[in-house]
Amino acid sequence: MSFEIHVSGRAEDVVDATLPRLVDDLVASGITAGDADLWGPAAAAEASRRLGWVDAVSVSRPLVPEIEALRADLVARGITRVVLAGMGGSSLAPEVIAATAGVPLVILDSTAPGQVLAAIEGGEIIDDEGTTAGGLAETVLVVSSKSGSTVETDSARRAFEAAWGDLGIDPAERIVVVTDPGSPLDESARAAGYRVFNADPNVGGRYSALTAFGLVPTGLAGVPITEILDEADATLLEVAIDDPRNPALVLAAAIAGTADGVRRDKLGLISDGTHIVGLPDWIEQLVAESTGKEGSGILPVVLQPLSPEADVERTPADMQLVRLVDDAVHFRLIEQHPGEILVSGSLGAQFVVWEYATAIAGRLLGINPFDQPDVESAKQATWELLDARPVIGEPAFRAGSVEVRTSDDALIESKTLEGVLEALRSRLGETGYVAIQAYVDRVELPQLAGLRELIAADSGRPTTFGWGPRFLHSTGQYHKGGPAEGVFLQIIGSDEVDLEIPGRPFTFGQLIAAQAAGDAAVLTAHGRPVVTLTLTDPQSDVLALFEAAQ
Known part of the structure; x- marks a missing residue:
């Protein structure tokens, strides 16, 4: 299996109490089929245009050769430093993908003047040998904005355009845009002659890891993005079936279900020996923005292995711990951390399972996981x-x-x-x-x-x-x-x-x-x-x- 999950203690009790209903209600197959009614009448209209992430792998595959061809062209012209201007899921997923692959990608998701200047000027050290990533003359900027009106991303684009203009460089040669078709950015970018990749408009930003938003900047940076799609593809059948072994159903039940009428609504996320870098930060934005509404939700808390909340003697009673591990340490940790949720899997599998599980958690909480x-x-x-x-x-x-x-x-x-x-x-x-x-x-x-x-x-x-x-x-x-x-x-x-x-x-x-x-x-x-x-x-x-x- 490309994704494994183990529950014990109270987490296992919650799953036992919650999972049968999810299976009986055909929730997994319903999501796969695009059933917008799973989250109730009030959410149906929004859900009907936000389930495109279910098909992201197949929709995104044709993008790969285009991305690889553009990267080859840029490298041939000496443009090897990639900066991504994006916010939320548009930056956090690429950050995880690039870091896990060990590929340099500068993330600009701030409006702090010093941070913006550093991204423009470049020259940052990227390894222990003192190698630098190049300056503005060697830089391509990926501008990612679903709506096309995100103020942080728009401001970064304007600043880079001006900086390139000062060097006599045409920004049209250095800016790549990822946005929804027909957005204000889509129209203005095409008019300016920028290279544009359109993403599926039926995918919300926090569910966009396997769409153009996750793949274009990382592919241009040199990540073998086909591998990510293959990893995700290998998991799709597992999460689509209405079966108690479905890892997404188990995970959703464990984080959003109840035992004796009580729900643990704080979710401690710990990376412990996993090869995946920074995944808790991506999970945090996915779960928090999807579930925090109508006075309800699940609060993700990114922890270190030695954080106070990760100490079994000090873990708050309303917090459920999730430990992200690799297969090599998976079963060794089971006995050491009773009551925790242990998950392991490839990065593509993690994206798929957590997206399904978060959407299912919204159903268990009785809220719309697709609005904000x-x-x-x-x-x-x-x-x-x-x-x-x-x-x-x-x-x-x-x-x-x-x-x-x-x-x-x-x-x-x-x-x-x-x-x-x-x-x-x-x-x-x-x-x-x-x-x-x-x-x-x-x-x-x-x-x-x-x-x-x-x-x-x-x-x-x-x-x-x-x-x-x-x-x-x-x-x-x-x-x-x-x-x-x-x-x-x-x-x-x-x-x-x-x-x-x-x-x-x-x-x-x-x-x-x-x-x-x-x-x-x-x-x-x-x-x-x-x-x-x-x-x-x-x-x-x-x-x-x-x-x-x-």
Whole structure:
């Protein structure tokens, strides 16, 4: 089998209680046949135009020779560095594919000015030998946007066009577009002479791993994408049959089913010895955006093998652990981690099984897994702030060079960073979680992600970490549409440089600031506690944050 799953303990009890109904209701074969009624009348219209991912393997195969031919042409012209501008599933799936294959692919899914500049300038080190990936003159930009109007992706395209223009290079020779047919980007790109790959419009962004969105950037970077499709193809029969051995049915039952009327709605995702790099991040966006709505959902939490929540003595009672392993260690771990869900399989198989399982989880939760109503609210708030351009008020207080702001003065009465973190922790209920949202240049401050481990250990509750603004296109849906259980710590960077966005009346620095402020406003309007920390001296301020968290 190309995918294996093992459940034990309470997870096995949940599967035993849930699986027979899924089999009897012919859910697996129904999804394969495109039955839009599986998620109820209210979701039928949306589902009817969002099930194209079921046929993604066969639809995508004709793209492979086109992608390979374009790559050969680019390499022949000395264009060997690939940058991908995309958000959500459009960037996370290619990131996993390229990293797992060991192929360099620069992911630009940020509006932090420093990160955008780094992607444009190139020259980054890509291996231990000090080899660099080349500069702008050797770069091709893949612009991926399903709607064609994603502000982050559009802004990146504009910045690259201007940079190539400064070098006397025609952007039409260097930009490849992936978008839905008939989108605004499709029309403008063709008019500009850019190479365009159209994706299946009946596939939502988070289910697009095996479509043009996942294959074009990785194929151009040099990944043997036929292998990914072959791996996925080998799994399609397994997930299509209404049988208790169907791995997608088992996985869906394990993560979204109930035992004794109780559901564990936090999902800890651990990579432990698997050859697949970064898969939990892709699963996180798939599950969070698909299930976090109508006050319900499953909160994915990306963990390390030694994270506090991964310790069997400290795992929260409402968290189900999923351990991603390779076959070689699969059965050895069964005895070591009772009660966990253990999964192994090829990357293509993982994509297929998790997509099916997430859609089935939506049925078990009674929600529509294909819409994302609360993602739009943050986007709208961003545009309103960009239009109004309000002056940012003085911080409530400063802790050294860290500026502290909040809409709830009770959270900052201590006037210390330690006190603020403690105040947020005190708002956690028995089923609460902490969400750390870092609107910073993650190339410059990768160490900031380590803050998650400290706060998780201190709070004793599931703690997520998201790089802004990319998480707005994934877990941002869960934060606002899921259960009202989260407390939110925003961390905003202070770039020494800013960057104009050609044709726009705002800069990248103003854009990312508006995205953070807009999301905070929407979270506050939903009654979620939010504290915003602005790092005016980022490197030293990160150390101060770590000290406060300890």
